[in-house]
Amino acid sequence: MASANDTITKLIRAAGSAAARESESEAEPEFSMAVEWPVTAKIGLGLEGAIASETHIGYVNGPKGRLSYCGHDIFELAAESSYVETAYLLLFGKLPTSPELSAFRAKLNAYRDLNPETLNVLRAMPVKQIHPMVALGAGVLALAATDEQANVTTVEAETEAAVRLIAAMPSITAAVARLRCGEEPIKADPQLDHSANFLYMLTGSKPSDEFSRILDVSLILHADHGMNASTFAAMVVNSSLSDMYMTVGAGIASLKGPLHGGANEQVLYTLEEIGPVDAVKAWFQKVRQDRKKIMGFGHRVYKAYDPRARILKPLAAMLAERNAVTKPLFEVADKLEQLAIEELGKEKGIFPNVDFYSGLVYQAMAIDTPIFTPIFAVARVVGWTARVLEYLQNNRIFRPRATYVGPVRVKYTPIDQR
Amino acid sequence: MASANDTITKLIRAAGSAAARESESEAEPEFSMAVEWPVTAKIGLGLEGAIASETHIGYVNGPKGRLSYCGHDIFELAAESSYVETAYLLLFGKLPTSPELSAFRAKLNAYRDLNPETLNVLRAMPVKQIHPMVALGAGVLALAATDEQANVTTVEAETEAAVRLIAAMPSITAAVARLRCGEEPIKADPQLDHSANFLYMLTGSKPSDEFSRILDVSLILHADHGMNASTFAAMVVNSSLSDMYMTVGAGIASLKGPLHGGANEQVLYTLEEIGPVDAVKAWFQKVRQDRKKIMGFGHRVYKAYDPRARILKPLAAMLAERNAVTKPLFEVADKLEQLAIEELGKEKGIFPNVDFYSGLVYQAMAIDTPIFTPIFAVARVVGWTARVLEYLQNNRIFRPRATYVGPVRVKYTPIDQR
Numbered sequence: 001m002a003s004a005n006d007t008i009t010k011l012i013r014a015a016g017s018a019a020a021r022e023s024e025s026e027a028e029p030e031f032s033m034a035v036e037w038p039v040t041a042k043i044g045l046g047l048e049g050a051i052a053s054e055t056h057i058g059y060v061n062g063p064k065g066r067l068s069y070c071g072h073d074i075f076e077l078a079a080e081s082s083y084v085e086t087a088y089l090l091l092f093g094k095l096p097t098s099p100e101l102s103a104f105r106a107k108l109n110a111y112r113d114l115n116p117e118t119l120n121v122l123r124a125m126p127v128k129q130i131h132p133m134v135a136l137g138a139g140v141l142a143l144a145a146t147d148e149q150a151n152v153t154t155v156e157a158e159t160e161a162a163v164r165l166i167a168a169m170p171s172i173t174a175a176v177a178r179l180r181c182g183e184e185p186i187k188a189d190p191q192l193d194h195s196a197n198f199l200y201m202l203t204g205s206k207p208s209d210e211f212s213r214i215l216d217v218s219l220i221l222h223a224d225h226g227m228n229a230s231t232f233a234a235m236v237v238n239s240s241l242s243d244m245y246m247t248v249g250a251g252i253a254s255l256k257g258p259l260h261g262g263a264n265e266q267v268l269y270t271l272e273e274i275g276p277v278d279a280v281k282a283w284f285q286k287v288r289q290d291r292k293k294i295m296g297f298g299h300r301v302y303k304a305y306d307p308r309a310r311i312l313k314p315l316a317a318m319l320a321e322r323n324a325v326t327k328p329l330f331e332v333a334d335k336l337e338q339l340a341i342e343e344l345g346k347e348k349g350i351f352p353n354v355d356f357y358s359g360l361v362y363q364a365m366a367i368d369t370p371i372f373t374p375i376f377a378v379a380r381v382v383g384w385t386a387r388v389l390e391y392l393q394n395n396r397i398f399r400p401r402a403t404y405v406g407p408v409r410v411k412y413t414p415i416d417q418r
Numbered sequence: 419m420a421s422a423n424d425t426i427t428k429l430i431r432a433a434g435s436a437a438a439r440e441s442e443s444e445a446e447p448e449f450s451m452a453v454e455w456p457v458t459a460k461i462g463l464g465l466e467g468a469i470a471s472e473t474h475i476g477y478v479n480g481p482k483g484r485l486s487y488c489g490h491d492i493f494e495l496a497a498e499s500s501y502v503e504t505a506y507l508l509l510f511g512k513l514p515t516s517p518e519l520s521a522f523r524a525k526l527n528a529y530r531d532l533n534p535e536t537l538n539v540l541r542a543m544p545v546k547q548i549h550p551m552v553a554l555g556a557g558v559l560a561l562a563a564t565d566e567q568a569n570v571t572t573v574e575a576e577t578e579a580a581v582r583l584i585a586a587m588p589s590i591t592a593a594v595a596r597l598r599c600g601e602e603p604i605k606a607d608p609q610l611d612h613s614a615n616f617l618y619m620l621t622g623s624k625p626s627d628e629f630s631r632i633l634d635v636s637l638i639l640h641a642d643h644g645m646n647a648s649t650f651a652a653m654v655v656n657s658s659l660s661d662m663y664m665t666v667g668a669g670i671a672s673l674k675g676p677l678h679g680g681a682n683e684q685v686l687y688t689l690e691e692i693g694p695v696d697a698v699k700a701w702f703q704k705v706r707q708d709r710k711k712i713m714g715f716g717h718r719v720y721k722a723y724d725p726r727a728r729i730l731k732p733l734a735a736m737l738a739e740r741n742a743v744t745k746p747l748f749e750v751a752d753k754l755e756q757l758a759i760e761e762l763g764k765e766k767g768i769f770p771n772v773d774f775y776s777g778l779v780y781q782a783m784a785i786d787t788p789i790f791t792p793i794f795a796v797a798r799v800v801g802w803t804a805r806v807l808e809y810l811q812n813n814r815i816f817r818p819r820a821t822y823v824g825p826v827r828v829k830y831t832p833i834d835q836r
Contacts, residue, residue, distance in 0.1 A: 043468060046657065046814035050461060050468045056824030071828035080830045093824075097836045117544045121556065124542035126535045126563035134568075137664060138539065138559045141552050145544035150552075153675075227820045233654040233668060239464065240647050240675025246555060250651060250668035257571075257658025259815045300817045396464035397677045399718045402645045406474030406511075410489035412498045418515045 004210035008217065008315065009079050015310040016075025023064040023304070048300070052232060052398075057090055057386050058224040065304030065351075069224055070094070078311050083219040083379070084108065084194050087166055090224055090386040091159065104163075105193075111167035112188040112197065114175065118142040119185060122172065127179045133256040135179075136374050137249045139172035140165065144245040153241040155392055161244035162385035169248075169381050170194070173374040174201035180370070195219060198378065202367065211365050214315050215375075218361060221308040221354060222376050224383030226301060230254035230261065234384040235391050236398040244385065251384040252377050258295070261376040263355035264362075267296040268369050271329045271336075271360075280335040288343070296356030297340055303349030312357035319364035326364040333360060422628035426635065426733065427497050433728040434493025441482040441722070466718070470650060470816075475508055475804050476642040483722030483769075487642055488512070492725050501637040501797070502526065502612050505584055508642055508804040509577065522581075523611075529585035530606035530615065532593065536560040537603060540590065545597045551674040553597075554792050555667045557590035558583065562663040571659040573810055579662035580803035587666075587799050588612070591792040592619035598788070613637060616796065620785065629783050632733050633793075636779060639726040639772060640794050642801030644719060648672035648679065652802040653809050654816040662803065669802040670795050676713065679794040681773035682780075685714040686787050689747045689754075689778075698753040706761070714774030715758055721767030730775035737782035744782040751778060 043050045059068050067074040070089050077086055081095075088096045088104050096104060114122075121142035125135045144150040147164065149157040175185035186204055188197050195216035199207035207215075225231070234251040238244070255261035274283045287294055299306060320330035337352050344350035359372050367375070461468045477486050485492040488507050495504055499513075506514045506522050514522060532540075539560035543553045562568040565582065567575040593603035604622055606615050614630035625633075643649070652669040656662070673679035692701045705712060717724060738748035755770050762768035777790050785793070 044814075045471075045812070046816050047465075047468065047470055047818040048814075050465065050818040051821050052465055052818040053463075053820050054823045055820040056822075059822040059824070059826075068826075071825035072830060073827075076830045080832075085833075095831070095833075095836060098833050101833065117542075117547075120542040121539060124535075124538040125560060129535075129563045130559075131562075131569060131661075134559050134562050134661075134664060137667060138556045141548075141556045141559075142543060144549075144552050145547045151549060227818050229654055229658050229815050229817055232816060232818060233651055236647055236651040236654060237668060237672040238675075240672050240678035240680070242671050242673075242675035242678075242680075243549075243552075246552060246671030246674055249555060250655060250671045253660050253664030253668045254655040254658050255660075256664055257656075257660035257815075260658035260660075262658070262660075300815070394463070396462075396466075397647050397675075397718070398464050398650060399647055400465040400468040400470040400645050400650060402471050402473040403469050404474075404477040405472045406477070407489035408477075408486075409491075412490060412494045413513070414498075415503075415513070415516050415519065418513060 004208070005213050007318070008210070008213050011314040011318065012075060012079040012217065012311050015314060016073070016079065019065060019075060019305075019307055019310055023066060047400075052227055053235070053391055055387060055390060056093060057390060058226055058383065060226040060301050062299075062301040063303050065302055065307050067225070067307050074221065074307050075311070078217050078220050081220065082193070083216045083223070086220045086223055087382045090382050091162065091389070107163055108167040108194060109190055111164045112171055114168060114171050114185070115143070115146045117145040118168075118172065119175065122175050122179060122185070127176055131256065132173070132176045132180065132370050132374050133252055133377070135176040136169070136172055136377060137252045139176065140169065140245055140249050140252065143168055143172075144243065147245070150243050150245060153243065153392070155389055158244045158392060159389055162389060165244065165248050165381050165385065169378045170198035171201060173371065173378055174198065176374065177202055177368065177371045180368075199365070202371070214319070214361060215365065217315065218312065218358060218375070219379040221311060222358070222379035224380070224386065228260065229257075230380060231384055231387050234388050238388045238392065239395055239397045241395070244388070247388055248381055248384055251380065255377050255380060256373060261373045261380070263295050264359045264372040264376060265369055267355055268329070268359040268363060268372070270295050271332050274332050274336070277328065277331045277335050280332055281339060284336060284339045294336070294340060297344070297352055298350040299353045302351065302353065305351040306353040308354035309352045309357050312354065312361055313352075316357045316360040316364065319361060323364045326360055329363070330360055333357065422626070423631050425736070426628070426631050429732040429736065430493060430497040430635065430729050433732060434491070434497065437483060437493060437723075437725055437728055441484060465818075470645055471653070471809055473805060473808060474511060475808060476644055476801065478644040478719045480717075480719040481721050483720055483725050485643070485725050492639065493729070496635050496638050496729050499638065500611070501634045501641070504638045504641055505800045508800050509580065509807070525581055526585040526612060527608055529582045530589055532586060532589050532603070533561070533564045535563040536586075536590065537593065540593050540597060540603070545594055549674065550591070550594045550598065550788050550792050551670055551795070553594040554587070554590055554795060555670045557594065558587065558663055558667050558670065561586055562661065565663070568661050568663060571661065571810070573807060576662045576810060577807055580807060583662065583666050583799050583803065587796045588616035589619060591789065591796055592616065594792065595620050595786065595789045598786075617783070620789070632737070632779060633783065635733070636730065636776060636793070637797040639729060640776070640797035642798070642804065646678065647675075648798060649802050649805050652806050656806045656810065657813055657815045659813070662806070665806055666799055666802055669798065673795050673798060674791060679773075679791045679798070681713050682777045682790040682794060683787055685773050686747070686777040686781060686790070688713050689750050692750050692754070695746065695749045695753050698750055699757060702754060702757045712754070712758060715762070715770055716768040717771045720769065720771065723769040724771040726772035727770045727775050730772065730779055731770075734775045734778040734782065737779060741782045744778055747781070748778055751775065
């Protein structure tokens with residue numbers, strides 16, 4: 001019998017093959033590595049089409065539905081690599097040798113346990129009243145306390161802070177998740193790898209190899225994604241030479257929004273709201289009639305099926321088969337996808353994105369819905385810090401312009417004459 | 419004898435007249451309200467010249483050294499208005515009537531005292547080890563706890579959160595400043611106006627009318643300034659429909675950097691480092707030789723004397739006359755300005771900016787140097803929230819592109835073959 005790991009690898013390879021076949025057959029322009037596709041003729045609202053930087057880190061081909069990190073296709077990384085290895089790749093531009101990987105793992109391990117200052121702040125945060133992303137943001141700021149180099153903005157010092165944040169953010173997220181439920185945070189298990197330890201710190205028990213691998217794959221898929229809003233927010237913040245902790249705090253702030261990382265949480269609420277699978281059609285028609293957005297569908301850059309959703313969907317399906325809570329929700333999601341693709345897919349280029357299936361995967365692993373977006377942050381911190389570090393090497397403060405359309409030459413009138 | 423207030427108003431009016439005379443005589447293009455000047459032909463590093471939004475809020479004319487809020491010239495507002503009135507203007511687009519101003523003041527007053535949750539988090543933050551901007555950021559996140567509407571992203575709910583932040587940020591800053599020195603935070607005095615109360619909460623004693631007015635003028639000058647990095651960071655964060663607390667947290671994160679608000683703190687360290695006034699010339703020549711930047715000089719948009727520095731300089735001069743610590747530093751600053759303008763002014767358009775004199779003003783009012791940048795944040799929160807609220811009315815997530823210049827089609831090699 002194949003191990004859980006082998007099964008997962010096979011599912012990912014199959015998704016990759018399907019993506020390759022479909023993107024080959026599409027009548028799209030020649031695959032271009034110059035600029036993320038599609039290129040827009042003029043700058044639109046939300047800086048659409050504006051080029052904010054050059055990068056060696058990641059590339060999204062929207063019309064073809066392809067994603068690569070440092071030239072490595074996402075399907076291959078998800079099937080063959082690990083999150084820790086992928087993090088190294090994004091931060092340092094190449095896959096690590098065996099000694100490099102061991103040293104990187106040892107460093108992550110050493111930074112996992114939270115200092116008392118951070119735990120104190122998390123305990124002081126009213127975690128039951130606020131969104132866990134807000135508590136995660138405060139925890140990240142508290143981390144700065146025991147970094148004597150926190151205000152040193154050389155590439156070396158900020159790289160070290162980045163590694164520390166990659167290691168500590170799972171621990172902060174787990175502590176917040178536990179405090180929310182009135183449980184005590186637990187210490188890291190140095191025997192466990194990054195994703196397995198994260199699940200252990202979240203749940204308090206050693207996770208199965210299957211769950212650990214699936215979380216690891218999901219973290220790989222969420223690690224970087226071009227000039228998305230949270231990455232861009234982090235780059236804007238660090239461009240004043242602020243510090244890596246506040247920079248990552250801004251990434252967390254941006255990711256929280258339902259138009260960005262917060263969508264994975266909203267998708268699950270939507271699926272729950274729809275009800276049984278035979279209610280999907282009526283719900284979909286009503287949403288279309290009201291011209292509302294459907295969470296988890298469509299993307300600024302992708303005009304094809306999101307490659308990350310291609311990988312997460314079969315994993316969600318596999319887990320849903322064995323989970324009575326997730327199974328009916330997966331069926332609703334699958335039906336909704338069919339309807340949406342029929343009506344919105346080919347015509348408008350609206351397909352499921354990464355957020356549409358990630359929540360179902362996490363739910364099937366018994367993770368609370370409000371923790372879905374913090375998990376996204378735990379993964380994306382690599383993309384944030386890697387791109388911030390890259391920009392820092394040729395830094396210039398971000399300072400665009402606005403077109404002024406307001407009143408001019410208004411005279412001040414004393415208050416009694418207004 | 420003229421009151422302190424009258425003297426300050428006269429100094430500001432004189433600065434305004436001088437600015438008007440000089441900008442008239444300059445051979446600059448016709449004053450244009452279309453786009454912040456100068457317009458750049460193509461987008462440069464740091465999104466220089468890219469238009470990120472339309473605005474009714476503020477306008478910077480770089481070559482002429484002019485700044486206006488909602489069409490009101492900054493010199494007039496500084497001379498005739500108050501910070502609270504200016505905050506109303508920026509948020510709501512017009513100066514308030516008497517009942518509107520009373521209602522706005524009452525609301526600010528009600529939001530001044532910090533909830534226990536926020537004070538608990540500030541006490542838990544290791545305020546002696548971290549920069550006060552980091553503690554201010556955490557305090558702002560904690561504020562979200564007692565706002566039941568914190569995650570409601572309608573313009574109405576976010577406007578209310580903005581008013582709350584404008585009222586509470588002075589209290590958080592004062593609490594952080596006091597905790598840093600081992601002193602207890604104190605409660606607001608409802609009899610005092612915004613700036614007077616802020617000084618009271620910082621120092622523990624009722625401030626003079628002169629100090630209150632000068633701080634109020636400085637807050638007016640720092641309230642808004644086009645698409646600066648922190649305003650832009652806040653807009654990027656809120657564009658995912660995050661929330662106003664995390665949005666302002668991102669503004670604080672960006673402002674902290676020495677290339678932005680952190681410069682006012684760095685200017686003071688520079689002035690202290692230079693030593694006596696007769697050491698300025700040698701110091702300046704060394705810095706020029708080493709091609710280093712001088713903190714507090716030059717600006718992405720201004721290619722003329724910053725109108726805010728025109729106002730702060732005579733106020734700093736007035737205060738320095740009566741302060742034995744500030745006086746020699748002011749003399750150093752004045753000398754450095756002369757040398758820098760001679761060599762960099764006309765030729766390169768490098769003149770003192772707002773950060774060059776604000777620190778001297780604050781120091782003369784006995785405020786600790788690390789609190790200078792938090793004071794900037796206390797003022798700028800109006801600009802952040804006003805522009806975020808304006809963008810929210812026609813929101814689209816900020817999502818620019820990157821040009822990919824990295825490797826392509828890299829195959830995954832197993833670790834033992836690397």
